[in-house]
Amino acid sequence: MTPLLSVVLMPIFLFAVLHLTTSLRSRLNILGPQSLPLVRRFVTWMESKQQMLLRVIAFNEIFLMPILLIMVFTGKASLLMPFIYYRFLSLRYTSTRNPYCRTVFFELRISVEQLCNHPSFPQFLRNVVVRMISLINRLAPPTMAAAS
Secondary structure, eight states: OHHHHHHHHHHHHHHHHHHHHHHHHHHHHHHHSOOOHHHHHOOOOOTHHHHHHHHHHHHHHHHHHHHHHHHHHHHHOOTTTHHHHHHHHHHHHTOOOOHHHHHHHHHHHHHHHHTTTTTTTTTHHHHHHHHHHHHHHSSSOHHHHHHO
């Protein structure tokens, strides 16, 4: 249960780190440009890694759904949880402020399709993967750009 708890808490922890760096940056700006150079260097380094951290968060949020489905089938989670988490994922997917979830979904789809198109990939698995991709595409909510 502990590894699963760490997977669930990782996005929360990473968002907390991102908010901490933003808060530290504003506090350091109040103190002046020469104050606390070691902390300032850490904040600058974290800001340079912000996009990577947001992508890791999105990847983690996406892969929590299959884990949740496995937990439902093993009896460790309620049948209602995937529906609630699907709503959360659909809101993250359609978010205009944070496009990382949508981007990671797209990149995962491209990667899986490239893997399936390899000549040594078994045909029956290719059919299963293509059906899974089409199911996920049907479940994906329309985005603002697609709606207009």
